[in-house]
Amino acid sequence: MKSLLLRYLGNDLRRNRGVTIVLLIVLVVSAFLMASGALVMERLGGSVGRLSAAARPPHFLQMHQGEYDRRALDDFAAAHPEIADWQIEQMAGFDGQQITWTRPGTESRGDLSESLIDNLFVKQSAGFDLLLDRADAPAQPAAGEVYAPVGYERLFDLRTGDVLTVGAADTGVRLRVAGFVRDAQMASSLSSATRFVVAPQDFARLQQSTSAPEVIIAYRLHDTAQIDGLQRAYESDSALPKNGQAVTEVMIRLVNMLSDGLVAVAFVFAGLLLIIIALLNVRFVMRGTIEDEIHEIGALKAIGIPQRTITLLYLARYGAMALLACLIGGGLAVASLGALTSGIRANFAEAPVTWLTVLAPILALAALLALVLGISARAMRAVRRVGVVEALVQGRTTPARHARPVRRAKSTKRARTSAPSVPARKSAASRKSHLAPSRGGRLNLRLALLDLRAERRRWGLVPAVFFLAALLITLPMNLLSTFESPRFVTYMGAPQSDLRADIQFVDPAAGTGAEAMAKLRGQLDRDSRVTDVKAFATVLAETPGEEGWEALRVGIGDYSDAGLVYLSGSGPRDGQIALSAFNAEKYGVGPGDSIELRQAGGTTRAQVSGVYQDVTSGGFTAKLQGEPPAEAERWTLFADVAPGADPAGVSADLDAANPAATVIPMREYVRQTLSYVTDTLRTAVIITLVFGIGSAALISTLFLRLCIGRDRQKMGVLSVLGFSTNEIIGQLHLKMLITVAAGTVLGTLVAATLGERLVGALISLAGLGLTQLTFIPQPWIVYALFPVLLIGAGMGGAALVAHSLRGADRSGWLR
Structure with missing residues (x-):
């Protein structure tokens, strides 16, 4: 039996070489994509997990800008025994254009103005939320040194030994790049900020150059199942600082895995579609092969070869082809794994090799092999119905359909005495062909x-x-x-426009953020190249939740004609508020309902005008119609440019004239x-x-x-x-x-x-x-x-x- 199979496979490969090669190529590509997708997802999960295990990111954190009550935080931690550890991490934030770099001994230089995210300088944490170097150890810079984010190494071509100047060229703090750090909390570009690590004495110098203090209040819990409960308790306590985004560990891991995970998902998606294509072709080829070799099948049955042996002969061909494709595709996936996961290793960590590393691609390839064998076995059902006579004499896979017997009409007296009244039908030879009218x-x-x-x-x-x-x-x-x-x-909760200007970090010598916003607004209004200027401010309000008052991030400005797209309802007008989809679901409200808002000026009710989508701040935002308040900590201005004006040129001029603001084309943002x-x-x-x-x-x-x-x-x-x-x-x-x-x-x-x-x-x-x-x-x-x-x-x-x-x-x- 074994020799029969080998001879049959050899003869078939020689006879159908072209068909075999094409099918094998499609199956190899399918196997490669499936195995690669499985490996990339396993490596990504392992890398993120290893970085999290070494860096120990917070289970829940609250970013805050401005003054805060330390005693209120102490009381909150003492009242919640589920908290295993907590800390307050101080940060000094700088705009990208305030950070320049030079490469000693060369003419290479530049700045970080192209980076739109917040640049935060911190000291290394003592307990958790660690920033790790290449060796997965906490970075410990000496005085005058800095560890930069690993993402900036690729984005700005920073190298070890480069010198960063933070602040003015003549009075700024000069720091030598000693290495690069991985940040389990802020590893993705979807994060709103990134962190640099400096020595304590350098941090004290940097902190003197910033305006309002900025901190991260971070918590680690004994049981991660209690994260949601802790977040609700924190947000319901009005004495705690909340002027910033709240983030959970689940959100951190999701954002970190999203970008590189998309490639793995795309690989698996492509692999599945190609598998379907391959299976369709296997089925087609197999049916055709059975039809072409029906006489051989009939002869095998006639000499007494069992049905199971005949089926095995055909299944062996496609099983061997699928097995070979899995071996080649799996080998190619392993060989290309280094290139496919280079970004993952740079941003996160080198994932450990575990049993899942081996099992994940094997399961993907086994699924492909099982599908090919299954579709082949299904196609072989036709062989079971083949009769020896039909196969050898008529050359068909199914018995011939016998014509239905023609009933003899009963003779009647009328039939014998009269001819039928209907005209006689034309013979087949006299009828015109359907192709007769066609020419050329x-x-x-x-x-x-x-x-x-x-x-x-x-x-x-x-x-x-x-x-x-x-x-x-x-x-x-x-x-x-x-x-x-x-x-x-x-989809980011912002109106569609040509330019965006953000004001957050302001040098105390330049005045307050409100003054910087007023100055930029005046320049925009006077610039003939700029049209339709809109100003918005982000403030923190409170609204009743399941367990009391909860923090609600609210953008205040003129949203009546901001161009936002709403899932339901419309933009807010006076006395109205629009909610993001997540907030609308969280509070169980929709257009026409009302919610209670509490701010420094008192408590009011606002009617929900519409629901929109937002990917910023975790998706929990709101838009309130009104004049931007002067006490806000962050302002954003949007504007269009006149026909014929270049958004890049306009933004460059305005950005240079306003050190306290970051002005950039919306497309670049x-x-x-x-x-x-x-x-x-x-x-x-x-x-x-x-x-x-x-x-x-x-x-x-x-x-x-x-x-x-x-x-x-x-x-x-x-x-x-x-x-x-x-x-x-x-x-x-x-x-x-x-x-x-x-x-x-x-x-x-x-x-x-x-x-x-x-x-x-x-x-x-x-x-x-x-x-x-x-x-x-x-x-x-x-x-x-x-x-x-x-x-x-x-x-x-x-x-x-x-x-x-x-x-x-x-x-x-x-x-």
Whole structure:
């Protein structure tokens, strides 16, 4: 039996070399993507877990800017025994343009003005929330040294030995870069800040240059299941500092895993679609093989070979092919793991190798092998019904259907005496053919359409494959263009505009933040290049929650015409407030309901005007109509530029004239904020595009190769009837064009409709603040370029295969 299997496999490989190679390539790519996706997700989880174990990030933290009551914090910690440890971490914040760098011995220099996130200088913590160096040890800089964020090493090409100057060039604090740190709390670009580590004496000097003090109140608990309860208790205590964002450990891990996790998800998604494509082709090839080898199957049954042995012969072919593909694809995944996880290792940690490291790709590959064997076994059911006579004599896999017996009409007296009144039917020879009206190209088109209708089960494979390929390349591109679009700011709780200016860290010598905001507002109003200026301030209010008053971050300004997109309702007007989707769900309110607000001036009620989406501040924000108060700690201004003006040039001029503000084009703000996500998505788009187009070309080549081998007699008949080789090839091209175009168009439409809902549902489950995602596609790419590439790949494969018909011996087609 073993020798029979080996001889059969060897003969089949020699006879069907092209088909085997194409199927093997598709299966190898599927195995590579599935194994790579599983490995990347396992490595990412292990890296984040190892960094968390070494750095011990807070289970709950509250950022706060301004003065605070230390005794209230002591009393709160004493009243909650679930707290295992807590600390107050002081920070000194600086705008990126206040931090410059030089490289001794060279002319290389620059600043961090391109970074929009907050640059926070801290001392190394003593107990938890540690910032780790390359060796996963707490960084301990000496006096005059600084450890910079590892993300800035790549973003600004910082190197060990560079000198940072924090503040003015002549009076600022000079620090030598001694290394780079990993930050378990602020590792992602989605984080609103990043941290530098300095020695205590340097921190004291830096702190003298900042305005309002900024701190992180951090807590570690005995049981992480009590995080939500502690957060509610903290927010309900009015004496505790809350002028900043509250963050939980779950949110930290989610944000850290999102960016690199998208690549793993894209790999698995692409792998699943390619597996479906491969399985469709395995089923098609196997059915065709059974039909082509029906006489051999009949002969095996006639000489007494058991059904189980015959099935095993065929399953061995595809099982061996799938096993070989898993071995090759798994090997390629392991070989490329270093390149795929380089960013993960740089931002987080080197994940330890565990049993899950080995098990994850093995399970993914085992699933692929099981699917191939399962679909092959299902296709082999047809062999069980094959009779020896039908197989050897009639050459078919199913018994012939016997004609229904014709009942003899009962004779009647009327029938014997009178002729039927209906006219006699024309004979088959006298009836006109359906092809009679067709001439030239129309005849070829009609023949192609008739053949597609007659062979619709076989040709249905092509539109199915190109439908899946269109989904594979379109969905990642639509998601990338959505995140890269300037209109995405509406998902960040901000109006769509050309410019954004933020005022947060103000040098005490320059006055208060309110004065800096008034100065910038005046410049914007006087600049003829700037139009439609809007100013907003962020303050902290309180509203009743499940366990008393809870903190609510509120943006105050004129939102009546801010251009925000609302899931329901509209923008707030006087006496109204708009809530983010998470806050609306948290407090169980919607448009028309009202909530109670408590601020320094007293308690008021505001009617909810609408609900919007927001990915900032954990998704818990609100918008209140009113004049921005002078006592706010953070201001944001939005503006458009006049037609013909360059947003980059306008922002550069305003940024240089206002040291207390960061002015930047909105497109650049979105790019930097989502840089980790868009960079990894761009990689996923390239990968899925290459594999999608490649698999489409391979499958179209494989399909036509099999069809031509099976339809040689049909082509021979057309040749005898006078059709030229070019006309026969033209019919093949027409059939391929119709099926390829149908699958591509349908896949593109489904990706833009149902695909949008599917991706939106997955992102909403991630808990980022988005409950409903609307794609912002680049139409010329997804509706023009990608379909043309797919159709071109299909037609290119058809042309390559059809070329073999030119110069062929047409007389041999009828043999």
